[in-house]
Amino acid sequence: MCGKGRAEPLICLMQIVELVRQTALSKSAIRRAKRAEENAEHLARLRQSGQFQEKKDRKE
Numbered sequence: 001m002c003g004k005g006r007a008e009p010l011i012c013l014m015q016i017v018e019l020v021r022q023t024a025l026s027k028s029a030i031r032r033a034k035r036a037e038e039n040a041e042h043l044a045r046l047r048q049s050g051q052f053q054e055k056k057d058r059k060e
Helices: 009-049
Strands: none
Touching: none
16 A cells, blocks of 8 residues: 555555545445345334235236
8 A cells, every 4th residue: 555655645645535435335335234134124023013014016
């Protein structure tokens, strides 16, 4: 990554910015996946308890 000694400051900064961006995207994706999993689990519990009924297709 950024070399020791006389590294190019702009390139180092650009590499750091890219790593931060990728980390933020990864964290966001992890949060979305957790939320989707929680929603799926909640929906499964509702279906199992009979509190949820899927809508029928209304195309007539």
